[in-house]
Amino acid sequence: MGYNYSTNEYLELVDDLVDDYNLPKNIIYSLLRYVKPIYRSDMENKYSAPMPWIGLYIGSASLVCILAMVADLLHGLRSRKLWFPCKYFRMNAAFLAIIFVAMKLLVDRSGVIPGDVDQAGKLGSMAFMCIMMANLLPCLATMGSNELLTNIIALGVLVITLVVNVSIQLATRVVSYKEDVPIIQIISPKYADVQSLGITKNRNTMLSTVYVTMLLVLLVIHVCSSLAILKSKKVIESKYEQRHNRALEDIQRGLLTVEKLQMHVTNHWIMAESGSPQFITACFPTTSASGVICAFITVLHTLTMSWIIKAGLMKDYNSDYSWSMLVILIVQSVGVVIGTVAPLSRCFAILSFKVSFKIIAKHFNVFEVESYWTHKLYVWKHASIQTLKRLTISFCIEFQEGIVVVCKIISLIPFSLMIFVLYCLKSVVFSSSEQNKDLRAYALQLEDEMELAERTLQRLSKSVKQLIKKGEKSQPNNLMKLILERSYGFQGVKCFDHIDHDVPSKVEYQDCWSLPVVTLTAIAVSLPKIEKKEVDSLLKSVREGLVYVTLVEENLNATHDYVTIQQAAETLWQEVDVHHKWLGYKLKDHAFQDIRAGQIVEWFGDTARNIVYTEDISKDDSISMSVCANSMYRISKTILLTFQTDIDDKVNQKNIFDNLSSMIADIMSACLTNLPQVIITKCHTSVIEKSEASVQYAAQLLGETTQIIKTLQDRGIPSMNPGDLSFIDKWRAYLGDP
Incomplete structure (x- = not known):
């Protein structure tokens, strides 16, 4: 009799025995006692049927984590950041949930007669968790105080849960025991050495204990690093502001030339890269220690995989997960190998970036613990008045210092290897070149002794130049053509609107840069006797120009008074550019084809006047319509007064189109004289985590607009107050009465 019989088959067997052999009642009762366990076995088999698919779910979750780590590796290689910042694989609610799914084997304490592959799968999950924790360490630096606390607590709960579950499994021998071996030995003593075929009990127990210890060590490293991050970011932010x-x-001495802007962008790029919170965290000895732990874990797991290759070929997986256990083991083993690259590379990359005589002395002074490691703990201690709490925090301070010292000692391993390799390669790492002395002054470091190596400064300088060159490949050629061919100065700013009074309006009207550009463009493209290629060329030029005009407005005119007008202009431009309409009216209406240009301009003025009078400004879109209509009324009346009767024949339509294009070019040119100030503004951000992206944008913007800036500066910029250059009404006042 075996447990492979179903309940019905067993009952039929009992019936046959009773009928054929007339068994006594006590024997029948004894046989019937086995019905319940057989039924339970049938139910367990039924309930465990979907377990292989759950195993695939675990493998899929593991694969998501692996792909995120691979994405970080590719991002680091592409951006030449061999310390591999965390951009995709991050510690947040989503990834913590995915990691919990990937670790289901460790929280699953069930398992009947597990095989060697099943045991290796549980060991592989522990190794994979250690590797993921080491990869997540730098991303702690991107979090604020509350977010950091929340995620560390969540990670702690996850790790403690795994540790407790594995400890229970060790105590109940779910992890460390292969049940079929002692059963075989009892049945046939000649198979006493069968245990040597797979992972032995003692070896399995030892590996599980090592992995659990490493999980706890990595959790402690995360907590210790978090305490240091809070203070180190403040130190870096202070040095950044200085x-x-x-x-x-x-840069504020004299004209903001392209050369000055390039140097300003480069200086801020050095600050952004060297002061990146993730880069600073990657320099921690705790990060180096986690890299060494990763290497150790990978070696252990490689040995484990070599031990169970034969078991895998023999399909020795007997748990409910069945064949999916082999899938989990393979996927997570690949994750262990791939995930080791980033933590281990950080050990060597950081040292190669910063190696010098000073850093050598600093590394060998391992018993010095910098103040930022314990600053937060001392703040908590001084804020507490309870004796027990102060004693507890004092213990935490001593413990924190001990962890830092141990991590520094561990980090000497990759440091010594790096020094040896560089010495063997005869690399010039100890030179003190003064080539980049000016740039070195802008490098941000937690400690003055930890300076960037010369080649690191050269790499950073080269990378920002490449960003500028990349921007040069995307120059706005249509806009540049319009400025060169149509702009002869800045007089268009003065003459596009010289009406002495507004049409009576329910909202206060004032100009911004983009609204008159859009209004003039709407009139120009509605003229019926202008060739299509000229209209398309103007639209392309305005489309490119408004991108930079909007940048000027958003960065230099972002006051409440102007935001509503700018938003109205943006909405109107989408209507003009995409739908070829102005406030719902078609710009190329068939009715326009047979009437004079003067009548078209008059129609714009009259329609605008009616909209201003009739619109209900209680709605936001009505306010926008009223602002756009007021601008159109003033500009259309100005055009009629300027050109008078010469507005009607074909030749003069072309002249009018050219004059409108010139006004547009002049207005955008005046606005774009503020581009240097926009670039300076973009270089600086109060949030240190966003500084890299901000400077990168500034570098590309400088590359895109270099020719525009040079052209406008060569033509001469009015000697206005620098603070007035970003406001169109200040320009109009200056040009009207210089």
Whole structure:
């Protein structure tokens, strides 16, 4: 009799025995006692049927984590950041949930007669978790205080849950025991050495204990690093502000030439890259220690995989997960190998970036613990008045210092290897070149002794130049053509609107840069006797120009008074550019084909006047319509007064179109004289985590607009107050009465 019989088959067997052999009642009762366990076995088999698919779900969750780590590797290689910042694989609610799914084997304490592959799968999950934790360490630096606390607590709960479950499994021998071996040995003593075919009990127990210990060590490293991050970010932000102010003092002397802007962008790029919170965290000895732990875990897991290759070929997986256990083991083993690359590379990359005589002395002074490691704990201690709490925090301070010292000692392993390799390669790592002395002054480091290597500064300088060159490949050629061919100065800013009074309006009207550009463009493209290619060329030029005009407005005119007008202009431009309409009216209406240009302009003025009078401004869209209509009324009346009767024949329509194009070019040119100030503004951000992206945008913007800036500066910029250059009404006042 075996447990492979179903309940019905067993009952039929009992019936046959009773009928054929007339068994006594006590024997019949004894046989019937086995019905219940057989039934339970049948139910367990039924309930465990979907377990292989759950195994695939675990493998899929593991694969998501692996792909995110691979994405970070590719991002680091592409951006030449061999310390591999965390961009995709991050510690947040989503990924913590995915990681919990990937670790289901460790929280699953069930399992009947597990095989060697099943045991290796549980060991592989522990190794994979260690690797993922080491990969997640730098992303702690991107979080605020509350987010950091929340995620560390969530990670702690996850790790403690895994550790407790594995400990229970060790105690109940679910992880460390292969049940069929002792059964075989009892049945036939000649198979006493069969245990040597797979993972032995003692070896399995030892590996599980090592992995559990490493999980706890990595959790402690995360907590210790989090305490240091809070203070280190403040130190870096303080130094960033000091160097930013120095850079502003240097650039504000004289005209903001392209060369000055390039140097300003480069200085801020050095600050952004060297002061990146993830880069600073990657420099921690705790990060180096986690890299060494990763290497150790990978070696252990590689040995484990070599031990169970034969078991895998023999399909020795007997748990409910069945064949999916082999899938989980393979996927997570690949994750262990791939996931080791980033933490281990950080150990060597950071040292190669910063190696110098000073850093050598700093590394060998392992028993010095910098103040930022314990600053937060001392703040908590001084804020507490309870004796027990102060004693607890004092213990935490000592423990924190001990962890830092141990991590520094561990980090000497990759440091010594790096020094040896560089020495063997005869690399010039100890030179103190003064080639980049000016750039070195803008490098941000937690400690003054930890300076960037010369080649690192050269790499950063080269990378920002490449960003500028990349921007040069995307120059707005149509806009540049319009400025060169149509703009002869800035007089268009003065003459596009010289009406002495507004049409009576329910909202206060004032100009911004983009609204008159859009209004003039709407009139120009509605003229019926202008060739299509000229209209298309103007639209392309305005489309490119408004991108930079909007940048000027958003960065230099972002006051409440102007935002409503700018939003109205943006909405109107979408209507003109995409739908070829103005406030719902078609710009190329068939009715326009047979009437004079003067009548078209008059129609715009009259329609605009009616909209201003009739619109209900209680709605936001009505306010926008009223602002756009007021602008159209003033500009159309100005055009009629300027050109008078010469507006009607074909030749003069072309002249009018050219004059409108010239006004548009002049207005955008005046606005774009503020591009240097926009680039300076974009270089600086109060949030250190966003500084890299902000400077990168500024570098590309500088590359795109270099020719525009040079052209406008060569033509001469009015000697206005620099603070007035970003406002169109200040320009009009200056040009009207210089």
